[in-house]
Amino acid sequence: LLGQIANTNAQEISEALADIGVDVLHHSVVGDNKERVVAAVGRALDRSDAVIVTGGLGPTPDDLTREAVAEALGVAVRRDESLVAYIKEVFARLGRDMPESNLKQADLPDGAVAIPPEGTAPGFHVQRDDKLVVCLPGVPWEMRAMLVKDVLPLLRERAGEGMIVSRQVLVVGLGESLTHDKIVDLVDAQTNPTIAYLAGKGVVRVRITAKASGEREALAMIEPIESEIRSRLGSAAVRGTGRSLEEAVGSLLTEKAASVAVAESLTGGLLGAAITSVPGASRYFKGSLVLYSTDSKSAIAGVDQEILMAGTVTQDVAIALARAAAERFRANLGLATTGVAGPAEHGGEAVGAIWVAAFFAGQGYARKVRGDGDRESVRAIAVTAALDLGRRLLEGTL
Amino acid sequence: LLGQIANTNAQEISEALADIGVDVLHHSVVGDNKERVVAAVGRALDRSDAVIVTGGLGPTPDDLTREAVAEALGVAVRRDESLVAYIKEVFARLGRDMPESNLKQADLPDGAVAIPPEGTAPGFHVQRDDKLVVCLPGVPWEMRAMLVKDVLPLLRERAGEGMIVSRQVLVVGLGESLTHDKIVDLVDAQTNPTIAYLAGKGVVRVRITAKASGEREALAMIEPIESEIRSRLGSAAVRGTGRSLEEAVGSLLTEKAASVAVAESLTGGLLGAAITSVPGASRYFKGSLVLYSTDSKSAIAGVDQEILMAGTVTQDVAIALARAAAERFRANLGLATTGVAGPAEHGGEAVGAIWVAAFFAGQGYARKVRGDGDRESVRAIAVTAALDLGRRLLEGTL
Numbered sequence: 094l095l096g097q098i099a100n101t102n103a104q105e106i107s108e109a110l111a112d113i114g115v116d117v118l119h120h121s122v123v124g125d126n127k128e129r130v131v132a133a134v135g136r137a138l139d140r141s142d143a144v145i146v147t148g149g150l151g152p153t154p155d156d157l158t159r160e161a162v163a164e165a166l167g168v169a170v171r172r173d174e175s176l177v178a179y180i181k182e183v184f185a186r187l188g189r190d191m192p193e194s195n196l197k198q199a200d201l202p203d204g205a206v207a208i209p210p211e212g213t214a215p216g217f218h219v220q221r222d223d224k225l226v227v228c229l230p231g232v233p234w235e236m237r238a239m240l241v242k243d244v245l246p247l248l249r250e251r252a253g254e255g256m257i258v259s260r261q262v263l264v265v266g267l268g269e270s271l272t273h274d275k276i277v278d279l280v281d282a283q284t285n286p287t288i289a290y291l292a293g294k295g296v297v298r299v300r301i302t303a304k305a306s307g308e309r310e311a312l313a314m315i316e317p318i319e320s321e322i323r324s325r326l327g328s329a330a331v332r333g334t335g336r337s338l339e340e341a342v343g344s345l346l347t348e349k350a351a352s353v354a355v356a357e358s359l360t361g362g363l364l365g366a367a368i369t370s371v372p373g374a375s376r377y378f379k380g381s382l383v384l385y386s387t388d389s390k391s392a393i394a395g396v397d398q399e400i401l402m403a404g405t406v407t408q409d410v411a412i413a414l415a416r417a418a419a420e421r422f423r424a425n426l427g428l429a430t431t432g433v434a435g436p437a438e439h440g441g442e443a444v445g446a447i448w449v450a451a452f453f454a455g456q457g458y459a460r461k462v463r464g465d466g467d468r469e470s471v472r473a474i475a476v477t478a479a480l481d482l483g484r485r486l487l488e489g490t491l
Numbered sequence: 492l493l494g495q496i497a498n499t500n501a502q503e504i505s506e507a508l509a510d511i512g513v514d515v516l517h518h519s520v521v522g523d524n525k526e527r528v529v530a531a532v533g534r535a536l537d538r539s540d541a542v543i544v545t546g547g548l549g550p551t552p553d554d555l556t557r558e559a560v561a562e563a564l565g566v567a568v569r570r571d572e573s574l575v576a577y578i579k580e581v582f583a584r585l586g587r588d589m590p591e592s593n594l595k596q597a598d599l600p601d602g603a604v605a606i607p608p609e610g611t612a613p614g615f616h617v618q619r620d621d622k623l624v625v626c627l628p629g630v631p632w633e634m635r636a637m638l639v640k641d642v643l644p645l646l647r648e649r650a651g652e653g654m655i656v657s658r659q660v661l662v663v664g665l666g667e668s669l670t671h672d673k674i675v676d677l678v679d680a681q682t683n684p685t686i687a688y689l690a691g692k693g694v695v696r697v698r699i700t701a702k703a704s705g706e707r708e709a710l711a712m713i714e715p716i717e718s719e720i721r722s723r724l725g726s727a728a729v730r731g732t733g734r735s736l737e738e739a740v741g742s743l744l745t746e747k748a749a750s751v752a753v754a755e756s757l758t759g760g761l762l763g764a765a766i767t768s769v770p771g772a773s774r775y776f777k778g779s780l781v782l783y784s785t786d787s788k789s790a791i792a793g794v795d796q797e798i799l800m801a802g803t804v805t806q807d808v809a810i811a812l813a814r815a816a817a818e819r820f821r822a823n824l825g826l827a828t829t830g831v832a833g834p835a836e837h838g839g840e841a842v843g844a845i846w847v848a849a850f851f852a853g854q855g856y857a858r859k860v861r862g863d864g865d866r867e868s869v870r871a872i873a874v875t876a877a878l879d880l881g882r883r884l885l886e887g888t889l
Contacts, residue, residue: 094515095505095509096509098502100498100502103497104495104497107492109494111493111494117492117493118521118522118527119492120518121518122519233864289493291496293495355781357760357763361767361779362759362760362765362767362779363760363764364760365760369783372833374783379787381759381780383753383780385763385767385773385779389777389778392819392821393780423790436770467635468770469768
C-alpha cells in the first residue's frame with residue numbers, strides 16, 4: 094500500500110487458478126491492521142467459495158493473519174504441536190537460541206491444517222461449512238512452492254469430478270483488436286471449452302479451457318478449437334505450448350540444437366535478460382553485446398564507421414549488430430535491437446523508432462517497429478519484436 | 492484477475508500518494524462486470540475520502556467505468572461536448588471515419604470534470620459531498636501522465652493548508668530487521684515527521700515525511716532526523732536523493748563525469764538493463780558484455796583459461812570480467828557479476844552462489860554474496876550487490 098512493490102502474488106495465484114479453471118473475481122489488499130484484515134477476510138468469505146490470503150505469517154507483532162482469520166471464522170487460535178517441534182528443530186539445527194515469540198508461528202485457527210514451511214513461515218488451510226481459507230507466506234518463492242505443492246491439488250480436488258485443462262496460444266504482431274476480430278465468433282459461440290484472451294507488451298494470449306471427465310477428453314475438446322484458432326491467426330500464432338515468447342524461442346532452439354547470441358542498443362540488456370529468464374537457457378544462449386554508445390558499436394562489434402555515419406537507428410546498423418552477435422559468439426542465430434527509448438529524441442530519430450534484426454544461416458533480416466508509450470514500454474516492444482523475428486526464422490514462418 | 496499482468500497501476504499510484512502524505516488503506520480489483528464495479532466503488536466511497544479508479548474508459552462494450560461510477564454516485568451520465576469535439580478532431584486529423592460508438596468516451600457522470608486524453612481515453616474527476624472520485628485510463632503511461640499533471644495537484648490542494656514533503660534514504664546491505672533495530676526508537680518517537688520503511692530486492696527504503704506550512708519549513712523538520720538516521724546507518728545509507736540504487740549510481744557518475752561498463756554472467760543483461768532504465772543513462776553508460784557461456788568469457792572478454800579452469804564463480808573471474816568491461820569499453824568503472832541463478836547447481840557451485848566485482852582506478856574489488864529465493868530473486872540480488880559495490884567506490888565509502 095506504500096507502492097514499494099507490485100502485487101505479483103495476486104497475479105501468480107490468479108494465473109495458476111485460471112489454469113485449473115477457477116474464476117478469480119476479487120483481489121483485495123489491506124495493511125497490517127487487524128480490524129481491516131478481519132473485515133477483508135469476512136467480506137471475501139461472503140462472496141466466494143475459497144479465499145487465498147498471503148502475508149502476515151511471520152513472528153513479529155505486525156504479523157496478524159492467524160488471529161484475524163480465526164476471528165473472521167469465529168474460532169479460537171490453538172498451538173499446533175507439530176509446528177512447535179518443527180520450529181524448535183530449525184533453531185537447534187542452526188545452533189541458535191529460539192526467542193519464545195517465534196512459537197507464535199505455530200498458532201493456527203482451530204481446525205486448521207498446517208502446511209510445512211518452505212522458508213521460515215508455515216502456511217495453513219481451514220474449512221468453514223463448505224468454504225475454504227488458505228493462508229500462505231508473503232515471500233513470493235515460499236508462496237509459489239506451497240501454491241503448487243499444496244493449494245492447487247486441494248482446489249482441483251474440490252472443483253469436483255471433472256478435470257479442467259487449458260492450453261494457451263501466444264499471438265505476436267496482431268494486437269488485441271485484430272486478434273479479437275478474427276476469432277470473435279468462436280469466443281462468443283463457446284461455453285466448453287471457453288476462450289479468453291489478454292494482451293500485454295506486444296503479445297496476446299488466447300487461452301482455451303475445457304472441463305471434461307479426464308485429461309484426454311478435455312484435450313480432445315480443445316484440439317479442434319485450437320487448430321481453428323491457429324489456422325485463422327496464421328503465422329502470428331506462435332507454435333508450441335510455450336508460456337512466453339522467450340520460452341517458445343528457447344524450445345525451438347533446443348529442438349534444433351541451435352544457439353543464439355544477441356547485440357543490443359536501446360534495450361540495454363533486456364533482450365539477454367528475457368532469454369535467460371527461462372531456466373536452462375545456458376543450453377542455447379551464448380551471450381550478448383550491449384552497445385549503448387556509438388563508439389562501442391564500432392569498437393566492440395566492428396560495425397562500419399560508414400554505416401554508423403548514416404545514423405545508429407537504421408536497418409544496416411541492426412543487421413550489422415545481429416551479424417556481429419552471431420559471429421563473435423559463434424551462435425547459429427544472432428538477434429539485435431537499435432532504437433530510441435526516450436524520453437528525448439536521439440540523433441534526429443523520434444522516440445519509439447526501433448529496428449530489430451536477425452542473422453541466420455548466413456543471411457540478415459530486419460524489421461522496423463514503432464514503440465509507443467514510455468521508455469519502459471518502448472524497450473519492452475523492442476524485446477518482443479526481436480524475439481518474434483527469431484521465432485519466425487526458427488519456425489520457418491517469416 | 493486472469494493473472495496476465497501485475498497491478499503496477501496500484502503500486503505507482505500508492506507510491507505517488509505516499510510521497511504527498513496521503514494514506515492508502517485499500518486496493519480492490521474487480522473485472523469488467525457492472526454490478527461488481529458499482530459495489531467496489533460504493534464500498535470505497537464509504538470508507539475513504541478519495542477513490543482512484545483505473546481502467547474501463549475505452550470505447551468497447553466492456554468499458555463500463557463511466558456508467559458504474561455514475562450509478563455508485565447516484566447521478567446520470569451526460570455527454571461532455573468539449574470531449575465530443577476533441578474526439579472528432581482526433582479522427583479527422585487521422586483521416587479516418589469515426590464509429591459512432593467512440594462518442595461513448597465523451598459520456599461522463601453528471602458534474603464530472605473531464606481530463607483531456609494523453610493517448611485515446613479521456614479521464615475525469617467528480618465530487619459527491621466532500622468525497623472525490625478520480626477515473627484514469629488503465630494504460631500505465633496514460634494513467635501516469637494524468638496522475639502527475641492533474642490528480643496529484645488536486646489531492647495536494649484538498650490535503651489543505653499545510654505542505655507535505657518527503658525524503659527517502661536508500662539502505663543497502665543491512666536488511667530490514669537490522670535497519671529496524673538501528674532506528675526503531677526514532678520511528679516510535681516521531682509523529683511529524685513520520686518515518687516508514689519497506690524492503691525489496693536487497694534495498695530498504697526509509698521514508699521521512701513532514702507536514703508543515705511550507706516546503707522550507709518541512710525540510711527543516713526532516714533534515715535533523717535524516718542526518719541522525721544516516722549517521723546511525725553509516726555507509727549502508729546511499730548518499731543523495733536517488734529513488735533507486737541505479738539512479739544513485741547514475742548521479743554519482745554524472746557528478747564525477749565518469750563512465751561505467753559492465754560484464755555479466757548469471758544476470759544475463761539485467762545489470763545493464765537496470766542502469767539504462769534511468770532516463771539519460773547514455774551520458775555515462777557505455778555498454779555490457781553478457782558472457783553466459785564459459786567459452787565466451789575467454790573468447791570475448793579475454794579471461795585467462797587458467798582462471799576459468801578453477802571455476803567460473805570465483806573472485807578471480809569476477810575481477811577479470813570487471814576489468815575487461817572497463818578496458819574494452821574504455822570506461823572509468825567496470826562492474827561484473829558471476830554466479831548460479833538456478834534452478835540447478837552449476838559446475839559444483841550451489842544455487843545462489845554469487846561473486847560481484849568492480850574495476851576502478853586501476854584496481855579490482857570483489858565481494859561474495861549469497862542469493863536466496865528463486866532464479867529471479869537470485870539474479871535481482873546479484874544486480875543490487877554489483878550496483879552497491881560501484882556506489883561505494885564512487886562515494887568513497889567502501
